Amino acid sequence: xxxxAKWRAWLMIAGVLLGLLASMGLAAPAGASxxxxxxxxxxxDKGRSDADLSLRIFGRGDYRVRGTDYEANRxxxxxxxxxxxxxxxxxxxxxHHGDFTVRDDGLRCGHTYxxxxxxxxxxxxxxxxxxxxxxxx
Numbered sequence: 320x321x322x323x324a325k326w327r328a329w330l331m332i333a334g335v336l337l338g339l340l341a342s343m344g345l346a347a348p349a350g351a352s353x354x355x356x357x358x359x360x361x362x363x364d365k366g367r368s369d370a371d372l373s374l375r376i377f378g379r380g381d382y383r384v385r386g387t388d389y390e391a392n393r394x395x396x397x398x399x400x401x402x403x404x405x406x407x408x409x410x411x412x413x414x415h416h417g418d419f420t421v422r423d424d425g426l427r428c429g430h431t432y433x434x435x436x437x438x439x440x441x442x443x444x445x446x447x448x449x450x451x452x453x454x455x456x
Contacts, residue, residue: 380426391438428453
């Protein structure tokens with residue numbers, strides 16, 4: 320059995336280390352809100368694997384997100400309005416041999432969007448930014 324002085328010292332050191340890690344931004348993202356997940360630019364721009372994410376917007380606000388070379392079987396995907404730094408849609412998708420495709424609609428013209436994904440096997444992966452121009456005839 321440990322003496323109380325050693326035990327208290329161990330708890331204090333563990334608390335200091337955890338506090339330092341949290342202050343450096345290394346807290347676990349599992350409890351992060353949608354806004355927090357989309358505003359983490361340094362991690363979102365570079366994942367831990369070779370995964371690639373692309374976003375394509377079509378004429379009436381329809382869009383397609385395509386992910387390739389993912390290690391994870393399940394991926395959380397957000398569509399982010401970069402102009403307002405807000406998630407406008409989100410999905411949980413299953414990969415098939417590391418790839419997935421999501422199609423949906425509802426994007427509004429005049430804004431810039433990007434897709435962001437997170438999985439345990441791949442980390443944060445971000446697509447290119449796409450400006451959705453308004454075609455007025």
